[in-house]
Amino acid sequence: MSHRELIAGLDVGTTKICAVIAEVVSDTPGQPGTSQAQASSPIPNVLGVGISPCVGLRKGVVIDIDATTAAIQDAVRRAERMAGEQIHSVVVGVTGEHIACLNSRSVIAISHPGREISSSDMDRLMDAAQVLILPPDREIIHAIPRWFSVDGQVGVATPVGMHGNRLEVETHIVTGLSSFIQNVVKCVHQAGLAVDSTVLEPIATGESVLLPAEMDLGVAVADIGGGTTDVAVYVGGRIYHSCVVPVGGNHVTRDIAIGLRADIEESERVKIEYGCAMTAALGDAAAFDVTSMGSNVPRHLPQRVLAEIIEPRITELCTLIMRELDKAGCRDRVPAGLVFTGGGSLMPGLPELATRITGLAARVGAPSGVIGLVDAVGDPSCATAVGLVLFTSRFQAKQGIEKGLHSWISMLMDSDVVRKIKGLVTRFTGN
Secondary structure (H helix, E strand, O other): OEEEEEEEEEEEOOOEEEEEEEEEEEEOOOOOOOOOOOOOOOOOEEEEEEEEEOOOEEOOEEOOHHHHHHHHHHHHHHHHHHHOOOOOEEEEEEOOOOOEEEEEEEEEEOOOOOOEOOHHHHHHHHHHHOOOOOOOOEEEEEEEEEEEEEOOEEEEOOOOOOEOOEEEEEEEEEEEEHHHHHHHHHHHHHOOOEEEEEEEHHHHHHHHHOOHHHHHHOEEEEEEOOOOEEEEEEEOOEEEEEEEEOOOHHHHHHHHHHHHOOOHHHHHHHHHHHOOOOHHHOOOOOEEEEOOOOOOOOEEEEHHHHHHHHHHHHHHHHHHHHHHHHHOOOHHHOOOOEEEEOHHHHOOOHHHHHHHHHOOOEEEOOOOOOEEOOHHHOOHHHHHHHHHHHHHHHHHHHHHHHHHHHHHHHHHHOOHHHHHHHHHHHHHHOO
16 A cells, blocks of 8 residues: 655745655555565655745744744745645754754663563653753753664664663754744744644754765764754764854855945845855956945956955854864764755855865765755755655654564564464473
């Protein structure tokens, strides 16, 4: 049997709202005889995308509910028209300087008489992992298992069905300020949509731009938005650290406005058309035109002047990212380097400057892992919205696999063959 499901990802960013609607068609999970490969995560088929400018947020935090609501409605309507479908709920990305994370370890004793780990033991373990002393104004957004351990054996992927006395987990806990998250959710509700779940944006972004080999080796993804840069570090194929750096593309635009005495709109245009992150990458002949405030006559300036304004800010961004890696103790655990994405990553010279500053390999990552309207979502500015769709579809597929596996194990343990084997063992051992 197959079922069709629509998933909508909503990236609520500082400068824009991006909505992506995708169709997921997969086998009905949990059917006897269905292998894990057959039940693996399907590839979402992108049906529609909508992007709308937004002035209702600052550094990922809502400052104008009405403006944010209107931008969400516009982006969703655009995506619905392109998809020819109507959606009623979305998976929402959250970010902002209020986000914090930590890695927590929890352990429980196996209570089953036969010391066989059950799904109820897993539930107890994950409940224990989320028992944290948090300020009353903070809430847990994610509790993502990094690894399981059974009686000291680390690296267990699926403990259910195994035998042991002690079950341990290391969990990546992400928290945020409740009021800031509630304001984002309120804007979505006022736009006439329900919220399926909230997902930290750098985690979603990693799903769409990182290669499995990079995640396994160790890599950091940096999503350069308007007001902030979201960072996620993966080690051993699992999330290791996540944070938000308070520098984004808007800071570059304002630097240009100050340096060239131009308004914000003109500075943004100049940045997009002529901006370069690395002065050394430009020749002496390159030039551009800019109109200063209070004047109608464009000035003709060397492009190196613009790069000399931009380079210090990008240098600061790279320095802050490395400082975060140092704080998390993972500077030496990302041999695959840095992957930049988001609208701010499109600036020429960025990867080269990042490599010079950090000593790590750097590249620009575009969304992948989907089919359908690939060209419409192929820009790095759509990476988070695509990642929200991928994160949700893969999570649902994993839940389906685990449910099917648990059902299969229970069915097997209750079968006549197993009962006969147990009876023979009891007869010969006397236990």
